[in-house]
Amino acid sequence: MAERPVTSDLSVDESLILHSVGWEPLELVCGSGVYSIPQGTWTWAVGEITAATYAVRAAVAGAARRLEAECRGVGGAGVVGVEVTIGVERHSVNAMLVGTAITGGARRSGDPFVSDLSGQDFALLHRAGWEPCGLAFGASYVYVPRRGAGTAVRQSGQNVELQNYTRAMYSARESAMERMQSDAIAKRATGVVAVKVAEGPVEFAGHAIGFLAWGTSVRPGPGGHNYMRPGVVLPMDDAVVTFDAAHLR
Amino acid sequence: MPPESAGRLESGTFSSGLTIPDFAACLHMGMRPVALVQGYCVMSWGWFGTGGLYARYQGSGLSTYRCPHGYYAMGPDHRTWGQNTEQTWATQAWATGFNTAYHRMVEEAAEAGAHGVIGVVDTSRHLLEGGIREFHMYGTAVVVEGRQPPAQIWTCYLAGERLAKLMEAGFFPVSVSASMASVLVQAVCATEMLLHGSWDTYGMVNTTDEITQVADAEMQACRMARDRVRSTLGGDRLHGASIEAGWKEVGAGLMQRDCVLRGSRVRHVSDPGPIEPPRPVVVLRG
Amino acid sequence: MSDTAPGDLPKDASKRLEELEHGLFTSDLSVNEFLLVKEAGFHPLGFVMGSSIYHTGIQTRKWGQSQELSKLTEAMYNARELAMTRMEEEADELGADGVVGVRLDVNYYEWGHDAAEFIAMGTAVKAENGQSYRNKLGKPFTSDLSGQDFWTIMQTGHVPQGLVMGTCVYHIAHRGLAQTLGSVGQNAELPNFTQALYEARELAMTRMQDEAQRLDATGIVGVRLEEKSHMWGSHTIEFLSLGTAVVKTADQVTLPKPTTIISLDN
Numbered sequence: 001m002a003e004r005p006v007t008s009d010l011s012v013d014e015s016l017i018l019h020s021v022g023w024e025p026l027e028l029v030c031g032s033g034v035y036s037i038p039q040g041t042w043t044w045a046v047g048e049i050t051a052a053t054y055a056v057r058a059a060v061a062g063a064a065r066r067l068e069a070e071c072r073g074v075g076g077a078g079v080v081g082v083e084v085t086i087g088v089e090r091h092s093v094n095a096m097l098v099g100t101a102i103t104g105g106a107r108r109s110g111d112p113f114v115s116d117l118s119g120q121d122f123a124l125l126h127r128a129g130w131e132p133c134g135l136a137f138g139a140s141y142v143y144v145p146r147r148g149a150g151t152a153v154r155q156s157g158q159n160v161e162l163q164n165y166t167r168a169m170y171s172a173r174e175s176a177m178e179r180m181q182s183d184a185i186a187k188r189a190t191g192v193v194a195v196k197v198a199e200g201p202v203e204f205a206g207h208a209i210g211f212l213a214w215g216t217s218v219r220p221g222p223g224g225h226n227y228m229r230p231g232v233v234l235p236m237d238d239a240v241v242t243f244d245a246a247h248l249r
Numbered sequence: 250m251p252p253e254s255a256g257r258l259e260s261g262t263f264s265s266g267l268t269i270p271d272f273a274a275c276l277h278m279g280m281r282p283v284a285l286v287q288g289y290c291v292m293s294w295g296w297f298g299t300g301g302l303y304a305r306y307q308g309s310g311l312s313t314y315r316c317p318h319g320y321y322a323m324g325p326d327h328r329t330w331g332q333n334t335e336q337t338w339a340t341q342a343w344a345t346g347f348n349t350a351y352h353r354m355v356e357e358a359a360e361a362g363a364h365g366v367i368g369v370v371d372t373s374r375h376l377l378e379g380g381i382r383e384f385h386m387y388g389t390a391v392v393v394e395g396r397q398p399p400a401q402i403w404t405c406y407l408a409g410e411r412l413a414k415l416m417e418a419g420f421f422p423v424s425v426s427a428s429m430a431s432v433l434v435q436a437v438c439a440t441e442m443l444l445h446g447s448w449d450t451y452g453m454v455n456t457t458d459e460i461t462q463v464a465d466a467e468m469q470a471c472r473m474a475r476d477r478v479r480s481t482l483g484g485d486r487l488h489g490a491s492i493e494a495g496w497k498e499v500g501a502g503l504m505q506r507d508c509v510l511r512g513s514r515v516r517h518v519s520d521p522g523p524i525e526p527p528r529p530v531v532v533l534r535g
Numbered sequence: 536m537s538d539t540a541p542g543d544l545p546k547d548a549s550k551r552l553e554e555l556e557h558g559l560f561t562s563d564l565s566v567n568e569f570l571l572v573k574e575a576g577f578h579p580l581g582f583v584m585g586s587s588i589y590h591t592g593i594q595t596r597k598w599g600q601s602q603e604l605s606k607l608t609e610a611m612y613n614a615r616e617l618a619m620t621r622m623e624e625e626a627d628e629l630g631a632d633g634v635v636g637v638r639l640d641v642n643y644y645e646w647g648h649d650a651a652e653f654i655a656m657g658t659a660v661k662a663e664n665g666q667s668y669r670n671k672l673g674k675p676f677t678s679d680l681s682g683q684d685f686w687t688i689m690q691t692g693h694v695p696q697g698l699v700m701g702t703c704v705y706h707i708a709h710r711g712l713a714q715t716l717g718s719v720g721q722n723a724e725l726p727n728f729t730q731a732l733y734e735a736r737e738l739a740m741t742r743m744q745d746e747a748q749r750l751d752a753t754g755i756v757g758v759r760l761e762e763k764s765h766m767w768g769s770h771t772i773e774f775l776s777l778g779t780a781v782v783k784t785a786d787q788v789t790l791p792k793p794t795t796i797i798s799l800d801n
Contacts, residue, residue, distance in 0.1 A: 005482035007475060007512065009490045012414040020524040028490045032467035038456040054457065066468060091446030092460065096467065098492055105273035109426055121566035127526060128570055159610030160588065161617060162650055165588035168543060169652060174547035176584060181554050181561060191560035193569050195582055201644065208486060227574060230529040531683055532572065
């Protein structure tokens with residue numbers, strides 16, 4: 001047992017599952033990163049909003065760096081269950097990461113890992129012989145293309161693909177994912193699991209859209225992949241059926 | 250304790266704030282709900298100290314920031330110096346409000362003959378444009394069947410299945426624990442500029458720079474709240490911690506970061522023994 | 536029915552796919568799904584996606600007649616096909632055997648009057664034993680099965696061939712005033728609606744089955760029927776039926792005999 005009192009935001013299930021694979025929580029840790037978005041950034045233009053993309057990525061990277069430092073400070077090997085909160089304001093971006101630093105297992109070399117995996121997911125991966133390397137994050141902000149082409153098409157009354165819009169959205173999504181991949185490669189990971197994709201217009205600038213993609217980068221441990229041969233369970237209790245009338249929007 | 254509550258607590262009928270599943274789980278654990286108990290406290294909220302305009306900023310200084318502009322001519326509003334300070338008055342006022350509400354709730358529980366209070370909910374909000382802050386705490390007082398009342402009434406944010414699992418895992422609740430830390434940020438020129446999305450023409454403040462002062466304030470508030478809670482734990486553990494934090498403008502170039510950390514203080518009372526990692530299964534549920 | 540999709544993926548896609556080809560994998564499968572895909576003998580290659588922004592404004596239609604709006608049906612179908620085809624192209628580029636966990640989403644933007652974005656996303660996978668699992672058309676199979684469902688269906692000796700869909704955009708006649716007055720205050724069947732909804736659903740499901748037949752499938756699993764009005768108002772509905780076409784490859788079922796349990800939690 002640690003001498004220092006333990007603070008943790010893990011649920012009981014998570015704590016028990018981690019305990020069963022030899023890992024224990026140490027401390028609730030947080031990291032913050034704040035960057036500026038220059039004036040004029042949100043004025044409608046063409047293509048990628050590079051200043052916003054830079055600020056969001058820098059804010060998350062800064063928060064992850066500080067989180068790693070906190071984890072190192074308490075002697076943890078890494079942080080799990082990280083909750084990622086990103087607030088984009090007109091002139092600044094604020095990223096906050098909160099999770100629980102854990103310790104256990106063989107003494108790892110290198111930086112502490114930051115991962116948004118739950119305790120259960122971490123334990124499962126651990127048993128399968130994989131280890132997390134860090135949070136992989138990518139972002140891309142773009143201006144919506146000007147309406148010219150759209151208006152012309154509407155007037156023609158045809159149902160066709162709007163190619164310039166497609167290209168703009170497609171590119172932006174792919175960029176965000178590609179940047180997430182670069183993050184993973186930089187940490188010498190083999191892959192990224194449980195990727196989450198968030199996208200939507202910027203609250204105060206409707207002609208700007210942001211694409212975010214993040215997940216936990218992983219690599220196989222020295223033993224390689226461990227097959228677990230899961231059993232199969234057939235529950236005999238009646239599944240609860242909830243009736244939801246399909247409604248026409 | 251207000252006289253009205255005494256009558257309610259002495260009657261034989263119980264009321265409980267637990268949901269139905271939590272209520273059933275509670276009985277299953279051998280606990281009987283006896284009353285819904287609450288505590289309430291209203292604090293005046295503001296800086297009432299003496300000592301002139303700058304006394305407010307004399308709380309514990311946490312970090313200072315120098316302007317990078319040196320001898321360059323900057324405007325009259327230019328702030329050559331910035332500082333992050335802990336607003337100890339706010340931290341102490343919050344602690345008083347929280348603890349007073351807590352003790353009143355526990356008093357009601359004692360009056361009802363309870364052993365502990367589960368499913369605690371604590372809220373705090375501003376009234377009258379921030380001049381007043383109210384603290385409200387309530388929970389379900391329970392009696393553990395077949396046991397003597399403990400020396401001190403224990404309390405816990407958890408209830409139901411989550412509490413049962415916690416006890417199965419060998420922990421017993423001691424009390425709810427919370428602390429607030431408030432950091433006042435007096436922005437230095439670079440911080441001010443960057444927060445407005447501007448930069449200087451001398452190349453000393455670039456929009457790609459980190460707004461360190463603000464990030465530092467967030468870290469400081471979170472660390473202080475956590476450290477304060479941790480210092481009250483003794484050898485116990487803080488379980489199910491959560492953070493509630495936010496920013497507030499309090500004046501020109503002045504911002505405040507508040508961070509509240511809450512959790513259940515629990516004690517390790519028995520060892521569940523080595524736990525086998527669970528067998529993975531695929532459930533054939535439609 | 537689909538127009539030929541251009542084989543041009545944006546350059547950002549190419550760069551990203553190149554990185555995946557060099558050994559990095561990405562996947563939006565949960566950890567459980569990732570491990571079950573491995574158990575099934577496959578390895579995730581990468582997150583793949585395709586999208587298309589399509590003009591979906593309504594065509595002229597007769598107010599009093601219930602009918603399929605075939606131009607719109609075609610548009611909805613083409614838009615989704617384009618998105619799916621681009622996703623398959625990305626999977627093809629990675630040398631995948633198939634794509635699992637495919638999600639088909641529709642996004643509306645306030646600036647995109649009468650236009651909607653159709654997105655298909657999933658995780659491309661490849662068999663670890665080197666055997667090819669591509670379908671009859673030589674393309675990577677697509678399926679909206681989760682990692683768990685993919686593992687389970689493989690254990691029953693069936694292999695996915697492709698995500699099949701059928702769509703039908705139907706306009707339901709606004710009833711004449713006289714008819715409306717006639718049935719006020721009665722609990723009676725509304726024959727207009729019944730007929731229209733029945734016909735529309737049948738059209739959608741038949742088209743889905745045709746797609747499955749083209750893949751020489753044994754059957755379709757996990758069929759679901761969705762109804763959306765998108766932004767056309769309540770008398771115009773799109774019926775979409777989706778499922779995964781499968782082919783039976785083995786007679787013995789390797790699924791371990793399930794343990795029956797009664798769960799004590801709710």
